[in-house]
Amino acid sequence: MSSSKARQWNESHSDAHDGVIIELQDVWKIYKMGSVEVPALRGVNLKIHKGSFVAVMGASGSGKSTCMNMIGCLDVPTKGKVYLDGQDVSLMSESALAQIRGRKIGFVFQTFNLIPTLTALENVMLPMTFQNIPKHKREKRARELLEMVELGDRTGHKPGELSGGQQQRVAISRALSNDPELVLADEPTGNLDSKMGVEVMSFLSRLNKEEGKTVVMVTHDSNGAKHAEMIHKLMDGRIVGSEVGEGQQDSSTGGKAVSSMDYTSTL
Amino acid sequence: MISDIFKLAFENIMGRKKRSILTILGVVIGGAAIISLISIGMGMQESVKGQLGNVGANKILITPGGVHAYSGGGPASIESGSILTDDDLEKVKNVRGVDSAFSILYRTVIAKYGNEYMYINIAGIPTNDDTRIVVDDMQGYKVEYGRRLRENDKYKVESGYGTAFDVFENDVKVGGKLEINGRDFEVVAIMEKAGNPVDDNSVFMPMESAREIADEPERVSLIIAKVLDGFEPDAVAGEIEDELKKARGISRRDDPDFNIETSERVIEHVSSVLGVIQIVLVGIAAISLIVASVGIMSSTYTSVLERTKEIGIMKSIGAKNSSILTIFLFESVIISLIGGLFGCILGIAAAMAVEFYGGTTGGSMLQASVTTELLLLGLLVSLVVGIISGLMPARAASRLHPVDALRFK
Numbered sequence: 001m002s003s004s005k006a007r008q009w010n011e012s013h014s015d016a017h018d019g020v021i022i023e024l025q026d027v028w029k030i031y032k033m034g035s036v037e038v039p040a041l042r043g044v045n046l047k048i049h050k051g052s053f054v055a056v057m058g059a060s061g062s063g064k065s066t067c068m069n070m071i072g073c074l075d076v077p078t079k080g081k082v083y084l085d086g087q088d089v090s091l092m093s094e095s096a097l098a099q100i101r102g103r104k105i106g107f108v109f110q111t112f113n114l115i116p117t118l119t120a121l122e123n124v125m126l127p128m129t130f131q132n133i134p135k136h137k138r139e140k141r142a143r144e145l146l147e148m149v150e151l152g153d154r155t156g157h158k159p160g161e162l163s164g165g166q167q168q169r170v171a172i173s174r175a176l177s178n179d180p181e182l183v184l185a186d187e188p189t190g191n192l193d194s195k196m197g198v199e200v201m202s203f204l205s206r207l208n209k210e211e212g213k214t215v216v217m218v219t220h221d222s223n224g225a226k227h228a229e230m231i232h233k234l235m236d237g238r239i240v241g242s243e244v245g246e247g248q249q250d251s252s253t254g255g256k257a258v259s260s261m262d263y264t265s266t267l
Numbered sequence: 268m269i270s271d272i273f274k275l276a277f278e279n280i281m282g283r284k285k286r287s288i289l290t291i292l293g294v295v296i297g298g299a300a301i302i303s304l305i306s307i308g309m310g311m312q313e314s315v316k317g318q319l320g321n322v323g324a325n326k327i328l329i330t331p332g333g334v335h336a337y338s339g340g341g342p343a344s345i346e347s348g349s350i351l352t353d354d355d356l357e358k359v360k361n362v363r364g365v366d367s368a369f370s371i372l373y374r375t376v377i378a379k380y381g382n383e384y385m386y387i388n389i390a391g392i393p394t395n396d397d398t399r400i401v402v403d404d405m406q407g408y409k410v411e412y413g414r415r416l417r418e419n420d421k422y423k424v425e426s427g428y429g430t431a432f433d434v435f436e437n438d439v440k441v442g443g444k445l446e447i448n449g450r451d452f453e454v455v456a457i458m459e460k461a462g463n464p465v466d467d468n469s470v471f472m473p474m475e476s477a478r479e480i481a482d483e484p485e486r487v488s489l490i491i492a493k494v495l496d497g498f499e500p501d502a503v504a505g506e507i508e509d510e511l512k513k514a515r516g517i518s519r520r521d522d523p524d525f526n527i528e529t530s531e532r533v534i535e536h537v538s539s540v541l542g543v544i545q546i547v548l549v550g551i552a553a554i555s556l557i558v559a560s561v562g563i564m565s566s567t568y569t570s571v572l573e574r575t576k577e578i579g580i581m582k583s584i585g586a587k588n589s590s591i592l593t594i595f596l597f598e599s600v601i602i603s604l605i606g607g608l609f610g611c612i613l614g615i616a617a618a619m620a621v622e623f624y625g626g627t628t629g630g631s632m633l634q635a636s637v638t639t640e641l642l643l644l645g646l647l648v649s650l651v652v653g654i655i656s657g658l659m660p661a662r663a664a665s666r667l668h669p670v671d672a673l674r675f676k
Contacts, residue, residue, distance in 0.1 A: 102585015
């Protein structure tokens with residue numbers, strides 16, 4: 001690391017509050033459609049603390065997907081800053097960003113996004129492959145993760161041979177393979193029936209409560225969002241309101257909201 | 268890491284078997300064309316060098332101006348102003364470094380065998396024993412049936428293999444009569460196949476008889492000198508050239524009115540002509556390989572397009588641009604290497620088939636030369652083709668933006 005870069009890193013790191021995994025500072029994203037400029041995000045400020053369970057909610061067209069791309073460091077803002085663990089992502093090269101993304105962020109997508117030519121085991125191993133982790137370690141970890149989601153007997157199956165719920169559980173295993181601090185779920189229940197949706201939600205909840213992972217869920221579904229500790233509402237590219245979700249009540253008061261035990265029982 | 272990427276690429280290829288096989292087929296055809304043509308070309312050079320080589324590298328050929336050695340004489344040598352005579356032969360013999368020398372007179376004549384008239388070549392050669400040994404040694408003449416010409420065999424001939432079996436309806440036999448210019452010649456020998464058309468299609472007779480028939484009391488068509496061991500053929504040829512120029516009153520700096528070549532040079536010339544032919548053939552075959560390479564490129568582009576979403580997924584879970592590039596580069600290299608391997612096998616099989624077919628129809632020049640270097644070259648070329656044709660699509664894949672790629676349906 002060059003000295004100027006190091007300084008920058010230190011500055012940004014000290015700027016960020018301790019315990020913040022991702023921070024969006026006045027983030028703008030403007031798409032150019034021919035000569036027309038379409039702003040998808042208009043100055044979003046967002047801090048996500050380590051170990052929290054946050055939902056970003058909004059209707060389609062609200063800038064929700066763009067916001068997810070920013071949080072997931074898949075894209076860089078037109079204006080403003082995104083800090084991942086205190087590091088300014090716009091200063092990183094594409095490849096460095098890919099490496100960091102692979103290590104610190106686990107993605108769970110609405111459409112599962114498994115590689116169809118690879119088996120469940122190979123899919124879970126893939127993020128570790130890109131981090132150059134030795135094969136025997138990769139395989140051991142992938143098997144453990146698949147057993148954790150109760151797919152230990154399906155390791156050799158390809159995605160096409162698995163149900164939607166099973167595929168999403170493989171995807172969750174994959175998201176966890178590099179033991180990331182942040183799990184980013186994009187409409188994780190959108191393509192599942194309600195029973196499977198509950199399974200997946202309970203699993204994300206467990207990850208947050210038991211493993212201490214930061215979980216960020218992007219959704220348009222208020223039922224799903226309410227399980228989070230904090231819900232940020234997005235409209236027209238701006239955060240228009242934040243409210244405490246049932247997840248918060250649950251963890252702080254042990255109150256009447258759906259408990260993680262209930263989720264576990266459905267697995 | 269590399270083996271995992273290899274596996275990813277291999278799974279991609281297996282995921283679209285039919286298309287992969289067709290692409291591979293293109294490489295197989297291109298590779299086979301190149302390998303078989305190079306193999307035959309190399310075999311041809313080896314065969315020609317072998318045939319010329321057995322006449323010895325220590326030979327110097329002198330022909331009249333404008334007429335190439337081995338073109339046989341005939342009208343051209345009469346029209347070209349310059350002549351060679353037995354006086355020249357004597358001067359050649361006296362040059363330092365010349366072991367021995369002799370001359371041949373070629374002429375095309377009409378000959379009658381049985382009731383048939385055909386054009387044949389006659390070659391007047393020395394018949395005294397000492398010189399004849401040199402002639403046979405240098406020209407590779409061997410008697411197959413019958414006996415050699417002797418010094419007093421004035422109206423007798425030895426028939427070349429081709430003249431004996433290919434020219435006349437009835438095969439020429441030892442003891443048969445050939446009528447040339449109204450005079451009967453007795454065939455005393457049939458020669459072994461020499462491998463070059465001039466010797467095979469000639470009849471050999473004593474020099475004095477040839478002079479009589481051709482009405483050439485002095486001229487010769489060709490002087491052949493054998494260089495003494497330890498002398499450089501090129502240097503001796505230079506001395507002969509100087510000597511003959513001096514006798515003809517030509518300045519040392521001017522071009523001579525005769526041709527002088529060492530057998531080495533002749534081999535070089537023939538080889539270079541064959542080389543040009545080979546380059547043309549391989550060039551044509553290379554076009555098919557270029558077409559195959561375009562096929563790989565198009566197939567890889569299609570693969571990139573089909574897998575756009577997967578590229579997005581892989582990038583989002585941590586694949587660097589270089590990893591994506593390597594996956595697709597491997598894909599095209601695997602295809603071209605498989606194609607190259609089968610192309611080599613098919614190409615060698617084709618070359619051997621040509622050699623076999625050529626052998627049964629008398630084309631002894633058609634030989635296949637199969638070497639490890641050729642096989643390695645074939646695989647190396649296919650590797651390079653794979654890299655070149657995969658590079659552009661693989662770069663395109665590696666540069667896809669993760670968000671755009673993920674959104675792709």
